[in-house]
Structure formats: structure tokens, C-alpha cells
Amino acid sequence: MLYALKIAFRYLLSSKAQSALLVLGVALGVFIFIFMSALIGGLANFILASIAGDLSHVSIVAEVEDPVLLLDQNLGHILLAQEKSALRQAFLRDAAIYVPMIAALPGVVAVSPQITGSGFITRGGQVAQVAINGVEPGKESAIVQLDSYIVAGSVRLGTGLTIIGQTLADDLDLTVGDTIRLDSAQGVNALLTVSGIYKIGQGGFDRATAYVSLDTARTLMALPQGVTRIEIKLSDLMAADATALRITAITGLKAKSWTEQGAQVMSALQAQGQTGLLLKTFAMVSIVIGIASSLLLSTYRRKAEIGIMRAMGASRRFVVFVFVSQGALVGLLGGLLGAGLGYVVLQAFPPRDAAHPSVMPIDIHEGAFGLAVLLTVTIATLAAILPARAAARVDPVTAIGQ
Amino acid sequence: MTEALLQVEGLVKTFGAGEAETRVLRGLSLRMDKGELSALLGPSGSGKSTLLTILGTLMQPTSGSHMMLGVDLTTANDRALTDFRNRHIGFVFQFHNLLPDFTALENVIFPTAVREGRETAAARARGRDLLSRMGLADRVDFPSTNLSGGQKQRVAVARALMNSPELVLADEPTGNLDRASAIQVMELIGQINRDEGTTFLISTHDEKIAATCCRQIVVGEGVVTG
Structure with missing residues (x-):
């Protein structure tokens, strides 16, 4: 052949001229496909990184279990109202066993056992309520990228040290090296030195979270063993649902994926993805129509x-192959040209890591170049089948008579 | 007795249906032997072109039998007919019908290339030889559109001979040529007939052209009348 x-x-x-126009049309369609892929993919990555980047992708949170009520079965009908205890503290007793098991799972980047609770900071006559977050020294940035948000001091935690947000520091007029008193809801207090100040940019977070070491938190929360939660970071945050199920299956602990809280984000991303798919489909349909109509015209002309x-002995199959090959060649040339054009244009946008809200978060890595070319050649070939079949059905006697 | 190349018996061909039905061939029978150089004569509408089309396997008769080289062509499917046509039959049309995007040589070797799936060196060599015999050695790589009418018709004759067919069907091959070119083409046909024993059936209105052939077959009212 x-x-x-x-x-x-x-x-x-x-x-x-006609072929060049056709190839150019296909290239334009491919360019739109690639551009839309890069835009939709880049936007999704940007949104996910912004929203879920500093979240734990999977969390295991201890839940208070109410004690089983032992009642005498022979007392007849009893109306019983059990009031939930506000004082009892839930904790994961066997966290030390599970943490290495979870860390060994594929796709797990970091595991951070934490002791969390609430308290208030006192400095002189000023008091501020805070959420106390006890993390392992050395794993301060395992979940929230604290090291990238530090504006003063160090991210390193240790005994007697705390890291607080910029807003809280401003409210209490604190700087690195100042001493504060931290009282927990359990009635334990400690004098801590501010070792670092972070600024995430979210007012609530920067005002209300104080990081301490796990040991300090253990003292403050009066928790002699275990932790209150385990936070897990994954290399692929879209694998969170599956990983959560796996952790639950392995440990028996109730692991929650970030998508449970981020359902709205997920549905927004899905809607965005569907819009992108629709636009890409339109681009491909325009390629099909362009190639099919052009080749039909060529069939008529030839x-x-x-x-x-046919009179010289060319089989119908041969004729079909000639026209289908034209479709495939147009698809290949247009696909490569469109992919090249897309690559050049996408180079003008900042790379994935440097994306920021003021520019379109277009990610060249999401361009799906190979898929675009492959899909174009395939649909161009398929689009040529109808004209090719029409060509193969040409009656040589009538055609030569013309 | 000379061996029969082709034999048709009781060929009927009708076009249309009902009141619009037109019967062009009405039980035509014909035998041609190998090596014949025959002229097909007859007035317009007598069925000459339809007969050539059926003999060239481009059309099936409505009824009757069509045998060539011992093969019953009336029952063969399209694929078999296409292959048979490619191997055993050559065509020369009135309006040369060369492929316009091809050179003279590419036109000539088309029947072989389409069968083999590529243009072989052997095919090119035979194509050049044929063009040389047609007096077109210096026009081998010319685009076919740049050739004169006579040159185009000689290229068409070379193309018809490319696969060394047993039968060449020529429909008014000189009808569109000036006298000198017509004589030149007919001389070439006669020479090939003598040298290679190729059978020719030439449809013509020209008595002088017909006179150069060994046999005149006259068709009238859809049957052979002489």
C-alpha cells in the first residue's frame, strides 16, 4: 500500500493551497485542544494546590465513644437520656503502631501524628483564644508548608517553644523571643517562647493557631499517651479517597479523605473539566467536518x-486506501503543526510552580500533546472513510464517460 | 484452428427499467482469436461502446455468457474482475484519460504499480522501454498535462501495454487526433500486434483506420451484422 x-x-x-488551508484548519483545532487541556488542567491544579495544598489529604481523628450503659433488662420500660461528656478527651491510643504502617503505604508522602486542642494565650493583660496544634519536631512542615510561610524566626519547634501567626503576633504585639503563657482547656498552662511567626494569608488561621511540639501539647492537653489525630499527605491528592479506604481497612481507624470536606471544590472542578471536554470535543468535531467535506469535494473533483x-485495475480497496491515507496525512501534518504551535505559545506562560492568581494558570504539562496528535490522526482517518467509500463506489464507466 | 481469446454468446444489455428500458445489446455473439487486430464498426448507438465496456469487464451483461482465456467472467465478483482486467486487458480511450498529476512514466507504469503495491525498478525500466518505442524517450518525466494530444495518446497506448495484456480495447483511439498523429498511433498499434501478438479490438468510425485492421466487425442494432 x-x-x-x-x-x-x-x-x-x-x-x-487547498491542502495547506486544510492542514492549517486541523492545526488550529489541535491547538485549541492543547490550549484548553493546558488551561483546564492548569486551572484545576492551581485551584487544588491553593485549596488542598496545605490540607491533610487524609485525616484520622479520634472520636469520643460514649460508654456502654449497663441496664437491668427486667426493669420494664425505661426512659433514658444520656448526656454527652464534654470533658472526656478522645485520643488514638495505638497511633505509634499505626503511623509507620501508614507511612509505608504507596503514595504517602508524610504522616504527622498530632495532639490538638484549644486554649488561650495571655500576655500581660491581653488574652487571645487559640487552637493548639502539637506536631512532632522536624515534621512542622509535613502538612502545612510552614517553612514557606515563616516571616520571622525559625520553623523549628522544641520544648518551651511556639510558632504563632502574624495576625496573632500583631494583636498581642509579639515578636520572636517574647514569652507568652498558654493555658489549655484542660487547665494546664505553660510559659512558651515565640520561636517563629508565620503568615499563611488566611486571617483566621494566622490569628488562631499556635504550633507547639508534640511533647508540649501532651503536657498541655494532659494526654499521657496516644495522639488526637493523624494527618497524612499524599503525592497525588486525587488518590485520597482510595488511600483513606485502604487505611481504614488496614488499621480499623476511621480515615477521612479531604474530598469529604471539599465536595463543592470537587464538583466545581468536575464541571470545569466537563466544560473543557465539551470545548475539546467541538474542536475535534470541526476537524472531522473539515476533513470529510474537503475529501468529499476531492472525490467529486477526481x-x-x-x-x-479502476479501469486500469485498481481495486476498490486501493481507492479507499488512497483517500483514507489523505485523511491520515492531513491529520498527522495538522496534528504536528498544531502541537508545535501549542508548544511555542504555551512557553509564553509561567511554569507550573510559578503560577499566581494574576496570570492564567496554564500548565504546559497538562497540554496532552501526544493525545491531541494521536486523536487527530485517528479521527482524521475515520473522517476520511465516508469520502473514501464514496470514491470506491465510483462507476468507472460513468466516470470515464464524463 | 486458432485458439479463441474471448467468446461472448447471446449478450444482452439493457439500461433503465419499465417504459424507460433501453436494450442496447440484443443477443450479440462474437469470438476473437489470439493475435487479431480487429476494427469494431457501427453507427452511433449501435452498442459498440457497451460491448467494449463489457469485454473490458467494466460492466456486466444483463444476460449471456462472456468467456476470456477460459474464464467465465459473467459470474466473477468485482474483486476478481478487477484483478483479471489488470492482468489481461489494456484500455485506450478516445480522450487518452491520463492521470493529470502524474508524469508520462508514472502513467505508464500505473497498472503494474497498483498490482504490486509499489513502483519497482523493473516496472520503471519496462515503462521507459515502452515510451521509447512510442517515440517518447525524451518525454518520460514530463507531466502528462504538458504533452501534446498525440503524445498523450501514445502514452495511453504504452500504459495499455504495460502489463503485457492479451487484449487491448481501444475506443476511438484516433478520434481526437490530427491525421498525422492518428496514422502514427495506428502504426504503433499494428507494430505491437505483429511483434507481440497482442490482440486489439479498435472501435472506430473512420473507414481508413478500419482498413488498416485485419478484420472488421460491424455492429448494428445490438448484434454483430458483419
């Missing part, structure tokens, strides 16, 4: 030639 390919190429070359070929 090398000969059919040669004829297909010759036919394309014989109408240079009717006599097809008749001559």
Missing part, C-alpha cells in the same frame, strides 16, 4: 481519475 500512500501524498501536493484507476 506504499503506492497508495504515494498517490495520496501526490494528491495533497497537487492542490497545495471522479474521472478514480474511474481511470
Whole structure:
């Protein structure tokens, strides 16, 4: 079929302007496909990184279990109202066993056992309520990228040290090296030195969270063993649902994926993805229509030639191959040109890591270049089938008579 | 007795249906032997072109039998007919019908290339030889559109001979040529007939052209009348 390919190429070359326009049209469609892929993918990555980047992708939170009530079954009908205890503290007793098991799971980047609770900071006559977050020294940035948000001091935690947000520091007029008193809801207090100040940019977070070491939190929360939660970071945050199920299956602990809280984000991303898919489909449909109509026109124009070929012994299959090859060649050339154009244009946008809200978060890595070319060649070939079949049905007697 | 190349018996061909039905061939029978150089004569509408089309396997008769080289062509499917046509039959049309995007040589070797799936060196060599015999050695790589009418028709004759067919069907091959070119083409046909024993059936209105052939077959009212 090398000969059919040669004829297909010759036919394309014989109408240079028409073929060039056709290839250009296909290239434009491919460019739109690639651009939309990069835009939608880049936007999704940007949104996810912004929203879920500093979240734990999977969390295991201890829950208070109310004690089983032991009642005498022979007392008849009893109306019982059990009041939930506000004082009892839930904790994960066997966290030390589970943490290495979870860390060994595929896709798990970091595991951070934490002791959390509430308290208030006192400095002189000023008091501020805070959420106390006890993390392991050395794992301060395992979940929230604290090291990238530090504006003063160090991210390193240790005994007697705390890291607080910029807003809280401003409210209490604190700087690195100042001493504060932290009282927990359990009635334990400690004198701590501010070792670092962070600024995430979320007012609530920067005002209300104080990081301490796990040991300090253990003292403050009067928790002699275990932790209150385990936070897990994954390499692929979209794998959170599956990983949460897996952790629950392995440990028996109730692991929650970030998507449970981020359902709205997920549905927004899905809607965005569907819009992108629709636009990409339109681009592909325009390619199909362009190629099919152009080749149908070519079939009509070359009717006599097809008749001559058939008279000279060319089979219907050969004729089909000539026209399908034209479609495939147009698809390949247009696909490569469109992909090249897309690559050049997307180079003008900042790389993935440097994306920020003031520019379109277009990610060249999401461009789906290979898929675009492959899909274009495939649909261009398929689009050529109808004209090719029409060409193969040409009656040589009638065609030559023309 | 000379061996029969082709034999048709009781060929009927009708076009249309009902009141619009037109019967072009009305039980035509014909035998041609190998090596014949025959002229097909008859007035317009007598069925000459339809007969050539059926003999060239481009059309099936409505009824009757069509045998060539011992093969019953009336029952063969399209694929078999296409292959048979490619191997055993050559065509020369009135309006040359060359492929316009091809050179003279590419046109000539088309029947072989389409069968083999590529343009072989052997095919190119035979194509050049044929063009040389047609007096077109210096026009081998010319685009077919740049050739004169006579040159185009000689290229068409070379193309018809490319696969060394047993039968060449020529429909008014000189009808569109000036006298000198017509004589030149007919001389070439006669020479090939003598040298290679190729059978020719040439449809013509020209008595002088017909006179150069060994046999005149006259068709009238859809049957052979002489």
C-alpha cells in the first residue's frame, strides 16, 4: 500500500493551497485542544494546590465513644437520656503502631501524628483564644508548608517553644523571643517562647493557631499517651479517597479523605473539566467536518481519475486506501503543526510552580500533546472513510464517460 | 484452428427499467482469436461502446455468457474482475484519460504499480522501454498535462501495454487526433500486434483506420451484422 500512500501524498501536493488551508484548519483545532487541556488542567491544579495544598489529604481523628450503659433488662420500660461528656478527651491510643504502617503505604508522602486542642494565650493583660496544634519536631512542615510561610524566626519547634501567626503576633504585639503563657482547656498552662511567626494569608488561621511540639501539647492537653489525630499527605491528592479506604481497612481507624470536606471544590472542578471536554470535543468535531467535506469535494473533483484507476485495475480497496491515507496525512501534518504551535505559545506562560492568581494558570504539562496528535490522526482517518467509500463506489464507466 | 481469446454468446444489455428500458445489446455473439487486430464498426448507438465496456469487464451483461482465456467472467465478483482486467486487458480511450498529476512514466507504469503495491525498478525500466518505442524517450518525466494530444495518446497506448495484456480495447483511439498523429498511433498499434501478438479490438468510425485492421466487425442494432 506504499503506492497508495504515494498517490495520496501526490494528491495533497497537487492542490497545495487547498491542502495547506486544510492542514492549517486541523492545526488550529489541535491547538485549541492543547490550549484548553493546558488551561483546564492548569486551572484545576492551581485551584487544588491553593485549596488542598496545605490540607491533610487524609485525616484520622479520634472520636469520643460514649460508654456502654449497663441496664437491668427486667426493669420494664425505661426512659433514658444520656448526656454527652464534654470533658472526656478522645485520643488514638495505638497511633505509634499505626503511623509507620501508614507511612509505608504507596503514595504517602508524610504522616504527622498530632495532639490538638484549644486554649488561650495571655500576655500581660491581653488574652487571645487559640487552637493548639502539637506536631512532632522536624515534621512542622509535613502538612502545612510552614517553612514557606515563616516571616520571622525559625520553623523549628522544641520544648518551651511556639510558632504563632502574624495576625496573632500583631494583636498581642509579639515578636520572636517574647514569652507568652498558654493555658489549655484542660487547665494546664505553660510559659512558651515565640520561636517563629508565620503568615499563611488566611486571617483566621494566622490569628488562631499556635504550633507547639508534640511533647508540649501532651503536657498541655494532659494526654499521657496516644495522639488526637493523624494527618497524612499524599503525592497525588486525587488518590485520597482510595488511600483513606485502604487505611481504614488496614488499621480499623476511621480515615477521612479531604474530598469529604471539599465536595463543592470537587464538583466545581468536575464541571470545569466537563466544560473543557465539551470545548475539546467541538474542536475535534470541526476537524472531522473539515476533513470529510474537503475529501468529499476531492472525490467529486477526481471522479474521472478514480474511474481511470479502476479501469486500469485498481481495486476498490486501493481507492479507499488512497483517500483514507489523505485523511491520515492531513491529520498527522495538522496534528504536528498544531502541537508545535501549542508548544511555542504555551512557553509564553509561567511554569507550573510559578503560577499566581494574576496570570492564567496554564500548565504546559497538562497540554496532552501526544493525545491531541494521536486523536487527530485517528479521527482524521475515520473522517476520511465516508469520502473514501464514496470514491470506491465510483462507476468507472460513468466516470470515464464524463 | 486458432485458439479463441474471448467468446461472448447471446449478450444482452439493457439500461433503465419499465417504459424507460433501453436494450442496447440484443443477443450479440462474437469470438476473437489470439493475435487479431480487429476494427469494431457501427453507427452511433449501435452498442459498440457497451460491448467494449463489457469485454473490458467494466460492466456486466444483463444476460449471456462472456468467456476470456477460459474464464467465465459473467459470474466473477468485482474483486476478481478487477484483478483479471489488470492482468489481461489494456484500455485506450478516445480522450487518452491520463492521470493529470502524474508524469508520462508514472502513467505508464500505473497498472503494474497498483498490482504490486509499489513502483519497482523493473516496472520503471519496462515503462521507459515502452515510451521509447512510442517515440517518447525524451518525454518520460514530463507531466502528462504538458504533452501534446498525440503524445498523450501514445502514452495511453504504452500504459495499455504495460502489463503485457492479451487484449487491448481501444475506443476511438484516433478520434481526437490530427491525421498525422492518428496514422502514427495506428502504426504503433499494428507494430505491437505483429511483434507481440497482442490482440486489439479498435472501435472506430473512420473507414481508413478500419482498413488498416485485419478484420472488421460491424455492429448494428445490438448484434454483430458483419
